[in-house]
Amino acid sequence: MCRNIKVLVNFEPTATHDEIRASALQFVRKLSGTTKPSKANEAAFNQAVDEVYEAAHKLVHSMIVNSPPRNREVEAQKARERSLRRFA
Numbered sequence: 782m783c784r785n786i787k788v789l790v791n792f793e794p795t796a797t798h799d800e801i802r803a804s805a806l807q808f809v810r811k812l813s814g815t816t817k818p819s820k821a822n823e824a825a826f827n828q829a830v831d832e833v834y835e836a837a838h839k840l841v842h843s844m845i846v847n848s849p850p851r852n853r854e855v856e857a858q859k860a861r862e863r864s865l866r867r868f869a
């Protein structure tokens with residue numbers, strides 16, 4: 782899976798529409814193997830992004846989670862620490 786796609790469930794505040802759309806865009810880019818489609822494929826690419834966005838939005842907002850919400854800043858700090866250990 783693409784490393785740029787982030788977990789969007791169980792955060793406080795909840796995932797924004799922009800975050801979900803960015804995740805959908807990354808997913809479609811990974812599947813298609815291109816970051817910018819040709820003019821001939823642009824409509825299909827954009828339609829795929831819209832459809833993945835809708836599915837992701839529905840999923841993110843319908844999941845039932847029993848654990849307390851995670852703090853975005855705490856999780857970002859953990860990721861930075863993992864990166865430092867990994868690349869140090």
